Amino acid sequence: MATASEPRAPKLKTRPGPATHIRNGEYSAASRALALGSYFVSGCMAINASQFLGSPLYLINENWYNSWIAFTKQSWGLLTTSMTQCWAPTVVRVSGHKSVRGQLLRTLEGDLISNFPERLILIANHQIYTDWLYLWWIGYTNGMHGRIYVILKESLRRIPVIGWGMQFSQFIFLKRNWEQDKDSLAAHLQKLNDGIAPMWLMLFPEGTNLHPVTREASKKWADKNEIPDMKHQLLPRSKGMQFCIQQLRKTVPYVYDCTIAYEGVPTGEYASEIFTLQAAYFGGKPPKSVNMYWRRFEIWSIPVDNDRAFDNWLRARWIEKDQLLDNYQKTGRFPADTGVDELPDGKKRHGAGYIETEIKPNKWYEYLQIFLPVGLLGLILYLFYGGLPKRFMKDVGKQVAQKSRLEGPESIEQMINATPRIVEVDSTNASTVGAPNRMTGPTEPPAAVRKAIRKLPPKAQGGRKATPKSKSVAASGAGKNVKAKPAKLGSKQQVKSKSTKPDTKLEPSANLGSKPEIVHPDVKRDVGEAPRKLAVKGATGSHQSTSPATPQPKPKAVPAKLTSRKPVAATKSNGTPAAPKLDTKSRSKHAKASIGKTSKNVPAAGKENHPPPKKLDVKPKTSAVSNAAK
Numbered sequence: 001m002a003t004a005s006e007p008r009a010p011k012l013k014t015r016p017g018p019a020t021h022i023r024n025g026e027y028s029a030a031s032r033a034l035a036l037g038s039y040f041v042s043g044c045m046a047i048n049a050s051q052f053l054g055s056p057l058y059l060i061n062e063n064w065y066n067s068w069i070a071f072t073k074q075s076w077g078l079l080t081t082s083m084t085q086c087w088a089p090t091v092v093r094v095s096g097h098k099s100v101r102g103q104l105l106r107t108l109e110g111d112l113i114s115n116f117p118e119r120l121i122l123i124a125n126h127q128i129y130t131d132w133l134y135l136w137w138i139g140y141t142n143g144m145h146g147r148i149y150v151i152l153k154e155s156l157r158r159i160p161v162i163g164w165g166m167q168f169s170q171f172i173f174l175k176r177n178w179e180q181d182k183d184s185l186a187a188h189l190q191k192l193n194d195g196i197a198p199m200w201l202m203l204f205p206e207g208t209n210l211h212p213v214t215r216e217a218s219k220k221w222a223d224k225n226e227i228p229d230m231k232h233q234l235l236p237r238s239k240g241m242q243f244c245i246q247q248l249r250k251t252v253p254y255v256y257d258c259t260i261a262y263e264g265v266p267t268g269e270y271a272s273e274i275f276t277l278q279a280a281y282f283g284g285k286p287p288k289s290v291n292m293y294w295r296r297f298e299i300w301s302i303p304v305d306n307d308r309a310f311d312n313w314l315r316a317r318w319i320e321k322d323q324l325l326d327n328y329q330k331t332g333r334f335p336a337d338t339g340v341d342e343l344p345d346g347k348k349r350h351g352a353g354y355i356e357t358e359i360k361p362n363k364w365y366e367y368l369q370i371f372l373p374v375g376l377l378g379l380i381l382y383l384f385y386g387g388l389p390k391r392f393m394k395d396v397g398k399q400v401a402q403k404s405r406l407e408g409p410e411s412i413e414q415m416i417n418a419t420p421r422i423v424e425v426d427s428t429n430a431s432t433v434g435a436p437n438r439m440t441g442p443t444e445p446p447a448a449v450r451k452a453i454r455k456l457p458p459k460a461q462g463g464r465k466a467t468p469k470s471k472s473v474a475a476s477g478a479g480k481n482v483k484a485k486p487a488k489l490g491s492k493q494q495v496k497s498k499s500t501k502p503d504t505k506l507e508p509s510a511n512l513g514s515k516p517e518i519v520h521p522d523v524k525r526d527v528g529e530a531p532r533k534l535a536v537k538g539a540t541g542s543h544q545s546t547s548p549a550t551p552q553p554k555p556k557a558v559p560a561k562l563t564s565r566k567p568v569a570a571t572k573s574n575g576t577p578a579a580p581k582l583d584t585k586s587r588s589k590h591a592k593a594s595i596g597k598t599s600k601n602v603p604a605a606g607k608e609n610h611p612p613p614k615k616l617d618v619k620p621k622t623s624a625v626s627n628a629a630k
Contacts, residue, residue, distance in 0.1 A: 033282045036087050043079040043370050044161045047072050050373035051168035066197060070146035073169050075370040077145030080133050082367045085360040088286035092134065094355045095336035096294040100256075102341070104294065104352035112357045114142040118198035119251060121244065124258040125233050125321055126204040128272045130280065131260055134290050137359050138258075139200055147198040151185075151240070176207070178239060189244060195251035201244065205236035205314065209272050227315070232325035236318050238311040245304045255297045259321045261328045263289040290359075293324055293334035 054068035084090070094112055096104050105113040124135060132150060139145040151172045157163045166173075172188045174181045192199050208214050214234055222229035229235065245255070262271045264287055271287075280286040297317075303309035328334055337351030361367065 029282055029284075032087060032284060036083065036281055039086075040079070040083060041161070043075075044165060046371045046374050047075050047079070048161060048165050048168070050075065051165065053373060053377065055168075063197075069169060072146075072165075072373075073148065074146035076165065076169070077136050077140050077148075078361060078367050079370055081137055081140060081359060081361055083281070084133065084137075084286075085358070087282075087284070088280045090286045090359060091289045092137070092357055092359055093289050093291045093333075094294070094352070094357075095292070095334050096352055097296070097335075098337045098339055098351065099296040100294045101337055101339065101351050102349035103296075104355060106352065106355045106357075110357055111362065112141045112355050114138055116142050116144070116256060117254060118144065118147070119195075119200075119253070121201045121203065121248065121252055121255045122258065123203045123205055123241065123255060124260055125318075125325075126206045126209040127260055127262060128209055128275050129277060130275070131204070131209070132202065134260070134292075134359070135202060135258065138292070140361075144198060144200050148200045148202055149192065150202045151204075151244075174240070181240075182243070185240070185243065186247065189247040193248055193251050199252075201248070201252075203241055203244065205238070205241050205318075206234040207237055208234070210234060210270055211272050212270060215270075228319070230318060230322045232322050232329070233318060236314050238307075238314045241314065242304055242307065242310045245299065245302060249299045249304065253299055255299065255302065257295045257297065257317060257321075259293040259295075259324050259334070261291045261325055261334070262287040263291065263332065267329060289356075291328065291334055 051069065051072045054065065054072070057065040057068055092112070094104060100116075103115040105115060107113060122135065124131060136145060136148060139148050149170060149172065150166075151174060152166065154173045154175045157167060157173050159166075170188070170191070172185060174185065192201065210233060218234040219229050221235055227235070245252075262275060265271045265274060275285075275287050303313055324334060333354070336353045338353050339351045341349040343349060
């Protein structure tokens, strides 16, 4: 065991194996790519939607439209700034020439505030693909991130989502063919030459970023024209920049030049191959620091009217930039201005020196501006039309509940009770025999009831069925189907009368001592009302019918033969039970005459060839005659 005085062995750094590398490397890069892609695509689509919503303003007032587009371009600047802060954080080190003294300021929190004019032309050397992102952040520190215009390649216009946003943002696309680009460029610059609206025009005179292929092409051009080649840059192209200055020199007073260098690039290598988009944002390997050196040139001092003079002037500026980059490779810093100027009013203006800060928004919640227009639109639609989905869902719920109630067995039974209720007439009453059965309800069940009955399973349909229009069902009682219930004959055998059609004559009951309750045809009553009783006299006893006008007589005595509890049932020769013999002498003459005239199919009482009776579906009730006999 090592003591405190003994030196400790240094910890060796072990290289992770393939499994660890996949788990912590590729998996982490995939998760970063998913998060970054989701945020970037959703932000771009929100910005595109905001630009599309404001496009009708162009037909109303062009200034309003430009202001709205400027607002959406601010969202784009916030999107790129927040992306850099979260996925590719880096430090920006800014310094400047004495020509920008007093325009680069540092806050107490260490943040950068640039105080550049509202209208200028910004030029810079092109090192990597993300140069314009860092320059856009400089516009954010100046409050101009919504008024930046960029000249780009024509091929970038066709990129989905991003290309659409660039077109809405009024970026200028060139085909790199001066004969074709001149007219289009003049038309775009004329819109920017009003002299009132703020405008930063961003140019990369080199045309593309520094790369081994482009570096070789630049060397060939220098050898062809016998001019000195650059060491850390590409030779600039002067024609496009000269044309822009000529078109805007009446409204733009200055040209600002920025020299960009990235820390961590070895000598002889290229930053574009090291700090790619994949490495910086997906792999989490951004530049260690982004170094910027600013200068300012007045437009009147630039020879824009002489092509050769302007070409020499621009190349001289690029030679100065190449020397700055060479010095940066040796020292790791650009020069910094630390001088002091005395102003006529007695104030002093100090040089900025070195200002180091991080690329980040001033407030954490500023990124919400990206989704603000789309969110407000959704809120407005909800306030004005939010009730429609609620009412729609409420109506759907009502329909579903009603359908479920219709399809329930209990509801079906209730609706069946509301179907036609047919009252059977008394076969022994001369005033009712031969008349059709009378309905007390609607002529046919509702369509909803029929449809619901079809959907029920066979078991649910077997309980109670709706009566078809062509059939009649014997019914009795208040508001319910009435069925004839003959009294007991002293044996377990029951008699049932059945009718299949409304006009079919009914069989007389085998037990004449018990008669079904009827509804008198002359008495009118509403559906569901309890029938009023009317006394109708029979041959062997009294029967109650529906009328309060006639007083109810006392029941007469019943013969002992009819009240015997255990009569012997008659049988035919083939073993089938025959209809019991009844005493027809007790009938009234009026009842006999009516039965003989109206019922041809009904055989005479007491004959052996009488058809066997059928059992009733319900247990018969004891008639008044049986009660009296008991």
